[in-house]
Amino acid sequence: MALEVLDTLGQKCPQPVLKIAVKAPDMKPGDILEVLGDCPTFEKDVRTWCERLGKVFLSVQDNGRKEKRIQIQF
Amino acid sequence: MKKKVRCWELFKCEKKECPVYESRELNCWLIPGTHCRNEIQGKFLEKIEMCLDCEPFKTNIDVDSMGETLKVVNEQLKEFRRMVDERDRELEGTSMELALGLSEVFEGLKEISQGNPGVAIPETSQLELISKLKHMVNMTAENLTEIVDLSHEFAIGLAQHFDTLDRVSKGDLAARISGVSEVELLESLKNVTNHMIDSVSREITERQRAEKELKETLGELARSNAELEQFAYVASHDLQEPLRMVSSYVQLLARRYKSKLDKDADEFIGFAVDGANRMQTLINDLLTYSRVGTKGKPFQTTDCNEVFSEALLNLSAATEESGAIITSDNLPTVMTDKTQMVQLIQNLVANAIKFRNKDRPRIHVSSEQKNSTWVFSVSDNGIGIDSQYYERIFAIFQRLHGKTEYPGTGIGLAVCKRIVERHGGRMWVDSECGKGSRFYFTTPVSESSLGSPG
Numbered sequence: 001m002a003l004e005v006l007d008t009l010g011q012k013c014p015q016p017v018l019k020i021a022v023k024a025p026d027m028k029p030g031d032i033l034e035v036l037g038d039c040p041t042f043e044k045d046v047r048t049w050c051e052r053l054g055k056v057f058l059s060v061q062d063n064g065r066k067e068k069r070i071q072i073q074f
Numbered sequence: 075m076k077k078k079v080r081c082w083e084l085f086k087c088e089k090k091e092c093p094v095y096e097s098r099e100l101n102c103w104l105i106p107g108t109h110c111r112n113e114i115q116g117k118f119l120e121k122i123e124m125c126l127d128c129e130p131f132k133t134n135i136d137v138d139s140m141g142e143t144l145k146v147v148n149e150q151l152k153e154f155r156r157m158v159d160e161r162d163r164e165l166e167g168t169s170m171e172l173a174l175g176l177s178e179v180f181e182g183l184k185e186i187s188q189g190n191p192g193v194a195i196p197e198t199s200q201l202e203l204i205s206k207l208k209h210m211v212n213m214t215a216e217n218l219t220e221i222v223d224l225s226h227e228f229a230i231g232l233a234q235h236f237d238t239l240d241r242v243s244k245g246d247l248a249a250r251i252s253g254v255s256e257v258e259l260l261e262s263l264k265n266v267t268n269h270m271i272d273s274v275s276r277e278i279t280e281r282q283r284a285e286k287e288l289k290e291t292l293g294e295l296a297r298s299n300a301e302l303e304q305f306a307y308v309a310s311h312d313l314q315e316p317l318r319m320v321s322s323y324v325q326l327l328a329r330r331y332k333s334k335l336d337k338d339a340d341e342f343i344g345f346a347v348d349g350a351n352r353m354q355t356l357i358n359d360l361l362t363y364s365r366v367g368t369k370g371k372p373f374q375t376t377d378c379n380e381v382f383s384e385a386l387l388n389l390s391a392a393t394e395e396s397g398a399i400i401t402s403d404n405l406p407t408v409m410t411d412k413t414q415m416v417q418l419i420q421n422l423v424a425n426a427i428k429f430r431n432k433d434r435p436r437i438h439v440s441s442e443q444k445n446s447t448w449v450f451s452v453s454d455n456g457i458g459i460d461s462q463y464y465e466r467i468f469a470i471f472q473r474l475h476g477k478t479e480y481p482g483t484g485i486g487l488a489v490c491k492r493i494v495e496r497h498g499g500r501m502w503v504d505s506e507c508g509k510g511s512r513f514y515f516t517t518p519v520s521e522s523s524l525g526s527p528g
Contacts, residue, residue: 012189013189013222013225013226013229014225014226014228014229014230017226017229017230017233018229018232018233020233021229021232021233021236021237022236024233024236024237024240025236025237025240039189040185040188040189040190040192041189041190041222041226045226045229045230048226048230049230049233052230052233052234052253053233053234053237
């Protein structure tokens with residue numbers, strides 16, 4: 001099980017979701033993708049993406065500076 | 075003491091509606107609503123500039139009326155202060171409302187500019203301008219929300235398509251785009267994509283099934299071929315012994331009883347001997363044919379120029395007898411069973427000599443590389459073959475001519491074809507009756523000799 005990190009800091013929605021979508025085919029079942037983002041709708045967008053594509057929204061960590069660190073399991 | 079003046083007399087005024095004219099008061103500057111200078115005047119402080127230049131004021135003002143005048147002035151000043159205070163409070167309220175409203179508008183715009191369109195500020199304000207401005211901010215946020223929601227919907231839809239197509243491309247034929255979108259275009263795209271996957275997966279499933287069937291059929295064919303080969307070998311091998319017995323005794327009969335029995339008996343024995351010989355030949359041919367598959371040697375690097383020389387040596391008697399001119403190109407080195415390769419070339423050249431016409435036989439062996447295949451050809455100037463027999467001539471024991479015309483059992487080309495097929499190649503003929511034939515066969519280019527003949 002690999003852990004990959006994707007940095008979308010500074011990118012406005014829906015860019016982060018599109019970045020995740022492009023990254024997705026490289027991930028194997030069980031792998032974890034950690035995405036960093038600071039777009040206001042970032043968490044909501046990633047939750048929707050996970051829900052619609054059947055991926056597991058593992059966790060979200062807020063560092064207080066409007067930046068969030070979300071883990072997705074494939 | 076100055077003599078007091080009456081303004082109506084001084085100005086010869088006839089304005090009966092003027093309160094001074096009516097009351098005949100001499101302190102006209104303290105009376106509001108006078109009709110001086112054809113205008114209705116206000117209270118003292120409002121007309122003071124006019125009064126200061128006016129004769130009745132200058133003349134009639136005295137200590138007694140001064141006190142009253144100051145009182146009026148004081149009252150009026152109080153009233154002004156009250157008005158100013160009121161105005162001040164009003165202005166203070168307005169500017170506070172303005173500041174608060176603008177702050178809310180500013181906050182809202184800031185949120186929007188940072189990419190968060192989920193903004194709704196209360197639109198109530200005592201200032202119409204501010205409530206209109208707030209309404210515009212809310213409308214902008216609302217419109218922006220719609221656009222952002224749409225772009226999210228598109229992004230998620232796109233991501234879903236990407237994911238599904240990726241899964242299909244990796245072999246997951248059950249993958250489909252699910253969910254319902256409010257965007258008509260995405261719904262249509264989903265239907266089209268799912269429909270396309272349906273078609274493709276149907277086709278792939280069908281192809282996989284066909285491939286499996288083909289594989290099974292090929293396997294069965296290979297098994298049955300191997301069994302047939304084994305059968306042919308065993309049958310022809312085991313037939314040898316009883317045939318030899320029949321042949322020997324019939325020949326013994328022929329030798330011992332020739333001319334001792336009647337004429338019919340001699341003839342019958344002759345038929346029996348001939349039949350036994352022919353059967354011997356057929357069995358030998360059958361053995362040769364089956365041995366291509368069962369007794370083949372492993373492939374090794376073979377110089378086809380050597381193969382050609384060996385075949386030519388084996389055919390020297392026939393060559394000499396027919397006067398044939400046999401030539402070849404510089405031939406390549408290929409991976410092959412050398413003995414079989416010699417047999418192949420030898421059979422083709424022998425056929426070319428055998429099926430000659432009246433002219434001197436001219437036979438040429440050549441080769442040409444086409445991609446990963448060597449195409450060999452053996453051409454002659456012989457009698458040629460009608461195109462309707464192009465397939466038949468490669469079948470076992472098939473002959474186009476009578477025994478007496480051209481000898482042989484019809485095994486040669488069948489053996490050639492089997493040898494070529496064992497080497498992973500194919501064989502065919504191109505010919506014209508009376509002008510000659512050109513037999514082609516292919517072999518794969520061996521990796522070590524890629525691109526260079528000889």
